[in-house]
Amino acid sequence: MSKGQSKQEEINKTIRAEDNWEPIGPTSMPEMSDLRRWDMRLLKTYKPFYAPFCDLCCFCTYGKCDLTGDNKGACGINISGQQGRWALMFALMGCSAHGAHARHLIDYLIEKHGENHKIDLGGQVAVEAPHIRTVMGLKPETLGDLKKAIEYVEKGIIHGVSATHFGQEGNELDFESKSLHIGMLDHVAMEAADIAQTIGFKFPTSVAETPLAALGWGAVDKSKPVVTCVGHNAAVATVMIDYFMKAGTYDQVEVTGICCTAIDNTRYSDKTKIIGPLSKQLFFLKTGIADLIITDEQCVRCDIPDLARASGSALIATSDKISYGLDDVTHKEIDEIVRMITQEGKQVLIRDVDKAGEVAAKVLPIVAKGRKKEIVTKEKATELADACKKCMLCDRVCPNLLDISGAVSEVKEGKFEKMADLFAKCIGCGKCEQECAKGVPIITIMQAAASWDTFNIRVGRGPIHDVEIRKVGAPIVLGTIPGIIAIVGCSNYPEEIEEIAEIAEEFAKRKYIVVLSGCAAMAAGMKKDAEGKTIYDKFKPDFDAGGVLNVGSCVANAHITGAAMKVANIFAKLPLRANYEVIADYILNRVGAVGLAWGAYSQKAFSIGTGCNRLGIPVVLGPHSAKYRRLYLSRKEEDDWTVMDGRKRELINTEEPSPEHLSIVVESKERAIITMAKLCIRKNDTAQGRQLKLNHYISLYKQHMGSLPDDLQNFVRNDKDIPIVYKKEVVEYLKSVGWHPKPLLTLPTLIGTYESNIPIDAVVK
Amino acid sequence: MSIPLHHVNVLTGLKGCRVIEDPQALGKIIKKAERPLVVFGPRCLDIAMGEKLAVQYGVEIAKALGAAICATAHTKKKLLELGVVPDSAYDAVEIINHLKDPNWKGVKKQGNHDVVMFLGMRTDFGNQGLSTLKHYAPHLKTVTLCPYVYPHASFSLANLKADKWKEYLEILINSLN
Ligand code: SF4
Ligand code: SF4
Ligand code: SF4
Numbered sequence: 001m002s003k004g005q006s007k008q009e010e011i012n013k014t015i016r017a018e019d020n021w022e023p024i025g026p027t028s029m030p031e032m033s034d035l036r037r038w039d040m041r042l043l044k045t046y047k048p049f050y051a052p053f054c055d056l057c058c059f060c061t062y063g064k065c066d067l068t069g070d071n072k073g074a075c076g077i078n079i080s081g082q083q084g085r086w087a088l089m090f091a092l093m094g095c096s097a098h099g100a101h102a103r104h105l106i107d108y109l110i111e112k113h114g115e116n117h118k119i120d121l122g123g124q125v126a127v128e129a130p131h132i133r134t135v136m137g138l139k140p141e142t143l144g145d146l147k148k149a150i151e152y153v154e155k156g157i158i159h160g161v162s163a164t165h166f167g168q169e170g171n172e173l174d175f176e177s178k179s180l181h182i183g184m185l186d187h188v189a190m191e192a193a194d195i196a197q198t199i200g201f202k203f204p205t206s207v208a209e210t211p212l213a214a215l216g217w218g219a220v221d222k223s224k225p226v227v228t229c230v231g232h233n234a235a236v237a238t239v240m241i242d243y244f245m246k247a248g249t250y251d252q253v254e255v256t257g258i259c260c261t262a263i264d265n266t267r268y269s270d271k272t273k274i275i276g277p278l279s280k281q282l283f284f285l286k287t288g289i290a291d292l293i294i295t296d297e298q299c300v301r302c303d304i305p306d307l308a309r310a311s312g313s314a315l316i317a318t319s320d321k322i323s324y325g326l327d328d329v330t331h332k333e334i335d336e337i338v339r340m341i342t343q344e345g346k347q348v349l350i351r352d353v354d355k356a357g358e359v360a361a362k363v364l365p366i367v368a369k370g371r372k373k374e375i376v377t378k379e380k381a382t383e384l385a386d387a388c389k390k391c392m393l394c395d396r397v398c399p400n401l402l403d404i405s406g407a408v409s410e411v412k413e414g415k416f417e418k419m420a421d422l423f424a425k426c427i428g429c430g431k432c433e434q435e436c437a438k439g440v441p442i443i444t445i446m447q448a449a450a451s452w453d454t455f456n457i458r459v460g461r462g463p464i465h466d467v468e469i470r471k472v473g474a475p476i477v478l479g480t481i482p483g484i485i486a487i488v489g490c491s492n493y494p495e496e497i498e499e500i501a502e503i504a505e506e507f508a509k510r511k512y513i514v515v516l517s518g519c520a521a522m523a524a525g526m527k528k529d530a531e532g533k534t535i536y537d538k539f540k541p542d543f544d545a546g547g548v549l550n551v552g553s554c555v556a557n558a559h560i561t562g563a564a565m566k567v568a569n570i571f572a573k574l575p576l577r578a579n580y581e582v583i584a585d586y587i588l589n590r591v592g593a594v595g596l597a598w599g600a601y602s603q604k605a606f607s608i609g610t611g612c613n614r615l616g617i618p619v620v621l622g623p624h625s626a627k628y629r630r631l632y633l634s635r636k637e638e639d640d641w642t643v644m645d646g647r648k649r650e651l652i653n654t655e656e657p658s659p660e661h662l663s664i665v666v667e668s669k670e671r672a673i674i675t676m677a678k679l680c681i682r683k684n685d686t687a688q689g690r691q692l693k694l695n696h697y698i699s700l701y702k703q704h705m706g707s708l709p710d711d712l713q714n715f716v717r718n719d720k721d722i723p724i725v726y727k728k729e730v731v732e733y734l735k736s737v738g739w740h741p742k743p744l745l746t747l748p749t750l751i752g753t754y755e756s757n758i759p760i761d762a763v764v765k
Numbered sequence: 766m767s768i769p770l771h772h773v774n775v776l777t778g779l780k781g782c783r784v785i786e787d788p789q790a791l792g793k794i795i796k797k798a799e800r801p802l803v804v805f806g807p808r809c810l811d812i813a814m815g816e817k818l819a820v821q822y823g824v825e826i827a828k829a830l831g832a833a834i835c836a837t838a839h840t841k842k843k844l845l846e847l848g849v850v851p852d853s854a855y856d857a858v859e860i861i862n863h864l865k866d867p868n869w870k871g872v873k874k875q876g877n878h879d880v881v882m883f884l885g886m887r888t889d890f891g892n893q894g895l896s897t898l899k900h901y902a903p904h905l906k907t908v909t910l911c912p913y914v915y916p917h918a919s920f921s922l923a924n925l926k927a928d929k930w931k932e933y934l935e936i937l938i939n940s941l942n
Contacts, residue, residue, distance in 0.1 A: 049862050051893040052900055055778025068780045069903060079900050397772050401888060494887065626858075626893035633862050638869075666856050667890055668807045670839035675856070706842035710854050 003031075014148055015138040015578070025579030026757050028137035029152055032159045032181050038581045039177035039614065041754040042588075045639055046613075046632035046662040048176050050083035053629050057082050060166045077170050084175025085164055087610075087630045091179040092160045094607025095186035097298050098555060099153045100321065101233060102193035104297070106147050108235055108353050109200035115144030119199055122206025124465035130565035130576055131191040131558055135184060137578030140192075143200070149192040156185045176630075183610030184580070190608070191558035198462050201238050203267040208468075208541050208549070210459035213266040214273045215525045217280065218452035221254055222289045225368030227360060228313075229257040230281060230304070231296035232554060234264035236318050239357025240294075241269050253364055258284060259299050260518055260553035266459045267552060274457060276526070277491035277519030279428040279599075283450070286443050287375060288312055291368035294360055297321045298554075299490070299602060305347050314367040315347040318356045323349050334358055342366045378416060381448035385411040387438040394432035394442065399624075400425060400494065404432045404442060411445055419449035424496040427599075457525040458536040460517070460552025464563040466570055468543040472513065473571025477590050479689015481545045482696055483680030484513045486560045486617075489597030489605045491519040492624045499669045500598060501527035501535050504548060506673055508535070510696050511545040512680070515560050519599070521550040557608050561615055564591045573765050582751070582762050588616025588659070589643065589748040592680035592693070595619040596672060600628075613662040618679045620672055621665045632662035636714060643683060644752035645745050646764045651753065652743050657714055658683055670704035678709075683748035687720035695723035698730070713739040769914040770924040774892040776916035780899065784914060784923050788933045792940030794920060795908060798880035800871060801832035804860060805840040805851075808911075809885025814931045822934045823884040823910065824849050829941035832882070833872045835860045840885070857886060861894045867904040877904070883918075884910040892917050910934070 003011075011017075011029050027034050056064045057073050065073035072078050077085070109117070119140055121128050129140050132149050140146055160182045163169040169178065197203060204210045220226055229237045237255065244250040255272040257265045258281050265272040275284050278299050285293065285304065288311035295304055297319040305324050308315040317324050326349040329337045334355060340346040341363045350356035376384070385408050394404040402425055407418040423446045433442045475481040485507045487500060500523035508514045516524050525534045539548035543563065551559045568574045568586040576583060587593070595612050597605050600621055606628050609619040613632055621628070636657035645652050658681040666672045677697045685693060694715060701709040708726075713734055716722055718741040722730045749763045767784045769775060785791040795801060803826060809819035820843055827834050836844050836851035837860065844851050853860070853872040863869045869877045881898070883891055891909065895917035898907050909915040912925035912933075925933060 049858060049897065050900070051858075051897045053777070053893070053896070055776075055780065055896075055900075066779050068778060069900060396770055399773050399889070401771055401773075623887050623890040626890045629893070631858060633858060635859075635862060635866075638866075664856070665858055665890070666838065667887060668838040671807075671837075671856055674839075704839045704842060705836075705854060706845045 015136055019139065021139050022575040022577035024137055025575060025577050025582070027580055028578035030135065030580065032156065032178055035181065035580060036177045037754060037756055038584065039180045040173065041750055042614070042662065043173055043176055043632070045634050047634070048084065048172055049631040049633045050080055051626055051629050052079055052083055053627055075166055080172040081170045081175065083629050084172035085169070087179045088160060088175045088182065089164050090603045090606040090628065091182040091186070091610050092157060092164070093603035094605070095153065095182045095189060096157055097604050098186055098193060099150060099157060099189040101297060101555065102189045102196065103150050104233060105193055105196045105200065105235060106143060106150060109196055110143050110147065113143060113200060115142060115147070117143040117199065119145070119195060121195070121198065121463055124206035124467055125463045126466050127566050127569060128463070129191055129195060130562040130569065131187045134565055134576040134578070134580050134583050135188050140195070143196060146192040146196050149188055153185045153189045156182065179610050180614040183607050184614045186607040187558045187561055187611040190555040191562060193555040194462065194552060194558060197234065197264065201234065201268050203264070203462060204459065205462045206465060208461060208465065210461045210541065211270040212456040212536060213270045213459050215276070215455040215457045215522060216453060217275050217284050217287070217289070219273050219454040220256055220275065220289055222373045224252060224254045225291050225364045226254040226256060226289055227292040227294060227364050228275065228284070228290035229261040229265060229294045229296065230259060231300045231319070232260040232298040233296040233319070234261050234268060235353045236294055236296060236356045236360065237261060237265045237272070238268050239354050240360045241272070243358055243361035256290070261296055263460050263518065263521065263553040270459050274522055277522045279426065279491035279493070279497070282307070282428045282430050283443055283446060285313070286311060287373070287447060289373050291371055292316070292360060292364050294318060294356070295322055298604065308347065312371060314341055314363060316341070316356055316360055317347070317349045318351065318353070320351055330355065334362070338362045376444055376447040378414070378448045381411055381445045382414050384441055384445050388412055388440050389438055391437070393435045393437065397431045397435045399429055399431065400427050402426065408440060408442060408445070416449045419446065422446070423450050424498065425493070427492050453528070455525045455528065455534050456536055457522055458541050458550045460521070460550050460556055461541070462552055462556060463559045464543045464566065466566065469563065469566045469570045472544055473567045475545070476567055476592060477571065477684060479592060479682065479685035479693055482510065482512050482592065482693045484515060484564070484591070484593040485676060486515045486593065486595040487520045487524065487598070488517045488557055488560070488595055488608070489520055489600040490602050491523060491599045492601035492622070493599040494623045495669065497523050498527040500524050503596065503598070503669060503673060504535055508539045508546055508548050513543055513545060514548045515543070516548070516550045517552060517557050517560065518554045554604060561612055561617060564593050564615065564617060567591050581756065581758050584614060584616045585750050585763060588750065590682055590684035592682045593617050594676050594679040596676060597625065598622040598672065600625050609663060618659045618662050620675050620679065621663065623665060623667045626665045631664055633664060634660055636660055636711060642753060643745070643748045643750060644760060646747035646749045646751070646760055648746060649752070649760060652745060654683060654745065654748070655714070655742050656683060656717065674700050674704055681715055683745060690715070690717065690721040691723045694721060695725065698723060698726050708733050713737050717742040717744065767914045767923060769888070769892070769916055771888045771913065773889045774916060781916045782914065782918045782921040785920050786923055788937040789940045791908070791920060792937050795830060795880055795882065796941060798830065800876055800878045801830045801880045801882065802835060802872060802878040803827040803832045803882045803884065804835045804837060804857070805844065805884055806857060806886030806891065807838035807840055808887060810840060810843050812885070814927070819885055820844070821847065822938070825938050826882065826910065826941065829938060833878065835872055857890065857894055861897050864898060864905060865901045880906050880908060882908045882910055888913050888915070891915060
């Protein structure tokens with residue numbers, strides 16, 4: 001339904017339309033199809049590419065329906081429609097996870113501080129919430145305003161879910177448009193969550209050089225009582241840490257975490273330690289080093305109660321999303337719960353943040369008493385491997401296609417090199433162990449092969465500073481900073497975890513801006529050079545050429561996309577307010593930012609990536625992400641690369657596929673690096689900027705592919721774009737392929753290339 | 766139905782590959798191709814098969830058939846070192862995206878390919894790409910040359926041990942020459 005007057009009045013009230021911080025743009029609080037024309041324009045160039053994982057649909061009782069080839073389901077849907085529906089469902093799951101997380105945090109913090117608690121992100125961050133400003137048209141001032149943002153996201157989700165029902169949407173492009181919408185809402189939700197926790201828990205903000213925190217399972221002092229928080233919501237840990245501090249016992253315990261809760265714990269107290277990313281969850285919990293496990297939400301294993309029991313760790317679940325069938329003791333007195341855990345050995349669910357935090361603090365020293373925490377020795381591991389018959393069943397179930405049987409048989413002979421290599425590539429699913437009929441405890445054996453070194457990570461710093469944007473805005477848009485490389489997402493890595501540090505370093509050395517978050521930020525810290533330095537020791541933590549910075553947990557990803565929006569606003573002076581299409585168009589054509597989600601596995605990562613795509617930011621994914629079954633690819637030679645020259649008001653066929661794809665899977669690290677360098681190219685690059693970008697593209701291509709790029713002709717507009725060092729060979733090459741100079745642009749935009757309410761004037765500043 | 770070596774690739778559907786146990790029979794199938802293409806993935810750079818690498822077997826097959834070569838991932842470098850100039854260096858999903866279009870000009874600009882052979886991809890990634898072609902490119906046949914069952918291919922090898930695979934490829938190459 002289109003918006004009626006009363007609906008518009010309601011929106012105006014929500015966004016305080018009378019506040020005149022910026023003029024209100026055309027799309028305040030857009031509904032599911034309000035930005036459909038922008039989506040369709042994107043999808044015209046970047047068409048959905050589907051790789052069905054299942055040929056069948058089993059969504060309703062008409063099914064199963066075989067959708068192979070031209071077949072339709074009993075409802076009339078075809079294979080593309082079904083893939084589009086999957087995409088929308090993934091986006092919805094991801095957005096909901098962040099939205100519900102934000103909702104938990106905001107509700108809790110409103111209880112604590114009240115709705116009117118002010119948003120203040122420090123002196124360096126005036127544009128506090130670029131997503132909420134741009135998408136909704138609201139300049140949030142309080143926790144209550146963040147609640148409004150989440151209510152808006154929640155409304156969007158209900159319509160999205162509805163569209164996936166039998167007999168609703170059937171067209172793949174419309175499913176994609178809805179996915180893009182939900183992806184956009186996800187960034188609103190993440191932004192609201194991270195701002196709420198930053199102001200509510202006093203996380204660092206407006207500081208670039210945050211402290212370094214300890215990283216790695218080897219960093220944990222297991223002689224102390226150890227609590228390990230698993231998941232994404234640090235609320236309980238903050239209460240627990242406060243309790244320890246008040247009791248003067250904080251230095252007698254080890255507060256550790258896995259996944260994003262760990263990252264956010266370090267933002268609350270840099271004395272907490274990060275065990276590692278999701279892929280090390282099973283490994284670490286099986287060591288039994290944790291005396292107490294606290295689970296909250298997202299990316300938490302479903303079998304933690306079993307694992308905790310087997311390792312002798314106590315368990316407190318704290319989220320209504322992961323209740324494990326445990327007794328809900330929320331209503332009981334604290335002392336009674338402590339007794340149940342320490343004397344009856346009960347695993348419990350406590351859905352009250354303050355109570356859970358206090359109980360955890362009280363039980364930790366008790367449950368830790370007398371526990372032996374011994375790591376498996378090489379001798380013991382050899383003994384454990386002895387039962388292996390090299391049947392290779394483990395190899396067949398490994399989702400990372402690893403040679404487990406080879407590694408186990410070497411351990412049998414007392415050799416650990418292959419096992420160490422296996423551990424570095426293992427994504428920690430435990431399927432091998434489950435499959436082994438001989439009961440070889442493969443993950444436990446890994447303890448003897450793993451490195452127990454200590455690493456470090458820069459504590460997540462939250463939003464990029466306005467002053468940093470002011471400094472780098474021009475070089476980014478002109479291309480003289482070759483790009484923003486955002487390395488994000490989960491740890492479903494195809495090869496060694498160290499690849500993340502290697503990719504980050506490659507770009508930092510080349511003076512790109514490297515921004516990290518979540519599990520990728522941890523993985524980047526897990527490699528040391530010959531001098532024992534991690535990437536966080538070696539590179540400055542500024543949002544500037546050659547900087548390497550960690551914004552924080554998954555929800556802090558909104559600050560990375562937010563930085564691109566701030567470039568449009570702070571540098572280019574485009575108003576953000578309810579002006580999504582213009583901002584996305586600006587980013588697509590002028591901000592050389594690219595995301596890498598090398599180990600993306602979750603629906604959240606899918607949704608984040610889809611949100612990046614609507615905003616004009618391309619994303620490179622690792623090979624596992626082929627199982628997401630949807631990409632957005634162009635065909636460089638065949639597609640139409642016409643844009644509007646905003647100043648001349650002429651349509652110009654640039655013949656330049658930049659950025660070439662919006663979402664692409666590549667198979668190897670080398671190819672990922674080359675692809676990212678290429679995807680930083682934008683039509684707005686000056687000759688100087690383009691030279692620099694091509695210089696990196698050519699040098700990386702030569703290094704990994706052994707020749708000049710075979711699509712170089714697409715990106716050289718005229719002689720001035722050719723990097724001096726490669727001039728001679730590039731000129732020769734261009735001649736050999738019949739290259740001709742391309743038209744020059746003054747202001748590239750897609751506005752004006754499709755039907756839209758946006759006047760071209762809106763992009764010319 | 767043959768179960769793929771890696772269970773992640775188990776078919777959830779009805780239309781699966783034909784496993785060709787006899788290399789000479791596969792030779793007959795691929796010889797019929799008018800515009801064959803061999804797509805190289807990065808794993809063929811690391812697999813040693815006696816004196817040679819898997820990539821070299823792929824090159825021999827391509828040469829025997831006069832097939833076009835597409836180097837995906839970072840395989841181009843090794844191919845150049847072996848003295849083979851690939852006809853294209855798309856990434857895997859890019860070449861697959863092109864192959865979907867029956868009117869595409871092909872890597873040699875002589876028309877789209879009719880038989881596409883794959884060698885050296887991760888099996889999970891490769892099977893996903895083959896799924897795209899199974900659903901969206903009915904105009905071509907896909908063949909996998911790795912020692913694994915690829916359910917989404919038109920023609921696949923069986924799950925083979927290293928020595929059997931080497932033997933298979935050698936007989937196949939002989940049958941082409
Ligand atoms: S939703 Fe449609 S395709 Fe799926 S099972 Fe039902 S009728 Fe078949
Ligand atoms: S499944 Fe067990 S017995 Fe078989 S190879 Fe693997 S570890 Fe050995
Ligand atoms: S736990 Fe590791 S080695 Fe075992 S199946 Fe999973 S990824 Fe493979």
